[in-house]
Amino acid sequence: MNPAASALLLTAPPAVPLAAAALHAVAWRRAARGARVPGPAQWAGLLGPAAIVGCAAALASYVPGHGPVTAYGRLLRADGLSVWMLLVTGAVALLALAASPGYLAGERAAGHTDAAGTHRYYTLVHAFLAAMCVALLAANLGVVWVAIEATTIVTAFLVGHRTTRASVEAAWKYVVICSAGIALAFLGTVLIYYAARQAGISEASALDWPTLAAHAGRLDPAVTRLGTALVVLGFGAKAGLVPLHAWLPDAHSQAPAPVSALMSGVLLAVSFTALLRYKAVADTALGAGYTRGLLATVALVTLALSAVLLLAQRDYKRMLAYSSMEHMSVIALGAAIGGPVAMPAALLHVAGHGLAKTVAFCSAGHILRLRETTRVGRVRGLLAQSPALGAVFGLAVVALLGLPPFSLFASEVGIVRGGFTGGLGWAVSLALALVLFAFAALGYRTGRMVLGPPVAAAGPPQALGVTSAVPLVAGLLACAALGTALGPLSHLLTAAATTVGGR
Amino acid sequence: MSHGVYAQLLDLACGVFLLCAVVVLWRRELAVVVRVLAVQGAALAAIAAVLGGHERRWGLLVVAAGVGVLRAGVLPYLLRRALDVGAVGGGPYREDVSEGRETRPVVNVAASLVVAALLVLLAYAVARPLVALDPTPATRALPVGLSVVLIGFFALVARRRALAQVVGFLVLDNGITATAFLAASGVPPIVELGVSFDVLLAVLVLYVLTARMRAAFGGTDLDDLRELSDR
Numbered sequence: 001m002n003p004a005a006s007a008l009l010l011t012a013p014p015a016v017p018l019a020a021a022a023l024h025a026v027a028w029r030r031a032a033r034g035a036r037v038p039g040p041a042q043w044a045g046l047l048g049p050a051a052i053v054g055c056a057a058a059l060a061s062y063v064p065g066h067g068p069v070t071a072y073g074r075l076l077r078a079d080g081l082s083v084w085m086l087l088v089t090g091a092v093a094l095l096a097l098a099a100s101p102g103y104l105a106g107e108r109a110a111g112h113t114d115a116a117g118t119h120r121y122y123t124l125v126h127a128f129l130a131a132m133c134v135a136l137l138a139a140n141l142g143v144v145w146v147a148i149e150a151t152t153i154v155t156a157f158l159v160g161h162r163t164t165r166a167s168v169e170a171a172w173k174y175v176v177i178c179s180a181g182i183a184l185a186f187l188g189t190v191l192i193y194y195a196a197r198q199a200g201i202s203e204a205s206a207l208d209w210p211t212l213a214a215h216a217g218r219l220d221p222a223v224t225r226l227g228t229a230l231v232v233l234g235f236g237a238k239a240g241l242v243p244l245h246a247w248l249p250d251a252h253s254q255a256p257a258p259v260s261a262l263m264s265g266v267l268l269a270v271s272f273t274a275l276l277r278y279k280a281v282a283d284t285a286l287g288a289g290y291t292r293g294l295l296a297t298v299a300l301v302t303l304a305l306s307a308v309l310l311l312a313q314r315d316y317k318r319m320l321a322y323s324s325m326e327h328m329s330v331i332a333l334g335a336a337i338g339g340p341v342a343m344p345a346a347l348l349h350v351a352g353h354g355l356a357k358t359v360a361f362c363s364a365g366h367i368l369r370l371r372e373t374t375r376v377g378r379v380r381g382l383l384a385q386s387p388a389l390g391a392v393f394g395l396a397v398v399a400l401l402g403l404p405p406f407s408l409f410a411s412e413v414g415i416v417r418g419g420f421t422g423g424l425g426w427a428v429s430l431a432l433a434l435v436l437f438a439f440a441a442l443g444y445r446t447g448r449m450v451l452g453p454p455v456a457a458a459g460p461p462q463a464l465g466v467t468s469a470v471p472l473v474a475g476l477l478a479c480a481a482l483g484t485a486l487g488p489l490s491h492l493l494t495a496a497a498t499t500v501g502g503r
Numbered sequence: 504m505s506h507g508v509y510a511q512l513l514d515l516a517c518g519v520f521l522l523c524a525v526v527v528l529w530r531r532e533l534a535v536v537v538r539v540l541a542v543q544g545a546a547l548a549a550i551a552a553v554l555g556g557h558e559r560r561w562g563l564l565v566v567a568a569g570v571g572v573l574r575a576g577v578l579p580y581l582l583r584r585a586l587d588v589g590a591v592g593g594g595p596y597r598e599d600v601s602e603g604r605e606t607r608p609v610v611n612v613a614a615s616l617v618v619a620a621l622l623v624l625l626a627y628a629v630a631r632p633l634v635a636l637d638p639t640p641a642t643r644a645l646p647v648g649l650s651v652v653l654i655g656f657f658a659l660v661a662r663r664r665a666l667a668q669v670v671g672f673l674v675l676d677n678g679i680t681a682t683a684f685l686a687a688s689g690v691p692p693i694v695e696l697g698v699s700f701d702v703l704l705a706v707l708v709l710y711v712l713t714a715r716m717r718a719a720f721g722g723t724d725l726d727d728l729r730e731l732s733d734r
Contacts, residue, residue, distance in 0.1 A: 140691075140693075140694065142690055142691065142693070142694030142697070142698075143693065143694065143697065145694075145698075146694065146697030146698060146700075146701055149698075149701040149705070150701060150704075152705070153701065153704045153705055153708055156708045156712070157708070157711075160712065160715070163715055163718065163719060164719065165719045165720060165730045166730040166731055168712060168715045168716050168719045168720075169728040169729075169730050169731055170731060171712055172665070172709075172712050172716065172725075172728065173728070173731075175705060175708055175709055175712065176659070176668060176672065176709070179672060179705050180656065180659055180672055180675060183672075183675055183676055183679055186679055186698065187652060187679045187682060189690075190679065190682055190683040190686060190687070190690060191633070191682075191686070193683075193686075193687055193690060194633070194636075194686035194687045195636070197687045198636050198637050203691060204691065206687075206691075207690070207691065207694065220632070220636050222632030222633075222635075222636075223632055223633055223636055226629065226632065226633070249731075249733070250731045253731070254731070309733055312733060313733065315733075318733065
């Protein structure tokens, strides 16, 4: 690939959303001053995600065959893993931004937001997308850290988009826990940088991931061990893994529905991708046993915790948030197992979970608008009142339960198979038992929401509307398609898994 | 500068740096704590400057100046402003208004200091492989950086006032920056710049949220944050 083309393909994913954010920021300032000048149209919000998907698709056709693409003197770099994650990010963002006009129209009708609020929403969402793209494409681990911390800052006011007590509380916990957690990841990064400098790697390339991965064998084991543990703790916080997971249910239940979808569907996974890169370095330096034990422990504790909390859950947005923790721990378990079966399955699980959770959160937003409550017990008979919404929400949860034809079934089977052949059979058996609990809780509560006669206060039947339905149905179809056949994506998935040791 | 003077200056700066973290745990008046945080920022800048002077790396001196401006100037100034906005009373007794004090810390002062001592011991134990990798005067001071990280984390969990929690976060962050300077003369400039920018923005976000918290809850006692739970 010639330098201009690679520079274009690597610059556009962060640059287009950033430009959109800037345009909306200008419109926001104007609207806040009371000017009635129309800003960028709402459909223009789809340009950013479309650019991400387009560039990711172009890279996907090149990278698996020809190896990584770099630009700006190796500052930006796309290998199989980043292209796969970029594709997932773009797809989820496309759905979330397609669902945004409907969400904002509802907010405006209810008097919760105005023109300035709409532009503020788009400014922050686009900046959020840009930060995630930088986190995926930066070759320098320090820059990756800066970008992931930037996502916390940008989304703080999306989580706290109202000035209610609940909203302020969620935003405070989110910023404090995530910033402190991720600070530990930075300490881990500093220690690995120290080990790399002592191993004779130059200052400029000691945090450069390809260089680090290539020379990982020379790193001091004791220092690397300490650094890796801190990184797992820190990026684990942002990926919704214990012990610093407490922000997740609050933030996901308070954020606007499309933002919850983006946070749950891709932000957790983007942070986990960073973790995978450190894992690859640590596995070379220390042998696979260390990160495997660490990740398997964290995954099982997270899974147990989320299963217990799912059993006791009465709020459906929090229920979906705990289901995200459950799926992140399944992904972490897949990464802990590693190897040619479990690693691609874990990455496929990221994609399937991203799509299904986006549909689930966006339809939960519609349910909230319809019924004005987040209590599971007060939402009955959705199918009777709004057949399309009930069906979409029900199917999204069916996908999240890991039933065929959706791709989460295929990926969970892959992780289980990999676990039994890869020597982590006990962990997988335990995880299966816990997943069964989560399955029962999620299935039972969703059944009560979707089926049965509507509660008396439900109001007249309501149609979902075509513009709201299209992104939701598209997400479900994409998730089912991924579960049926990977097609041309299978090369990319293999390349992505190979990047971080799925051999 | 000669080797002996260099080691002494470095140890002096590290000593002040660690002492400030302990004082943050000791004192309850937030106005005092913020002043101590500024001193700690200056000590951090001094560590970087001493290292830069010793290794004759002028770039590091520029970084030291930047760190000093941010951590001894801008960040304490922001906290101070948040504190002044919150203090309802005026005059000489302003700092005694309950908003400006950590009135009922989760762990009392004596216990906090004992915990701080234990954390320092822990940091020395954990840092042994780090020092063993390359024993120089700078890396021998690494346990100080780690101690401050641990003390900052402790302050973050053990404090009830929103601003005290922000101070804990900044102490934690100072500790990490000090570790980076002592271990490898700091991370590459582009990363350092990004990290400083992120910290500044995070504090600004928390500054705005503190104001909102006051409007919504009528105070900044974090025990009031109990709207969201699993029941």
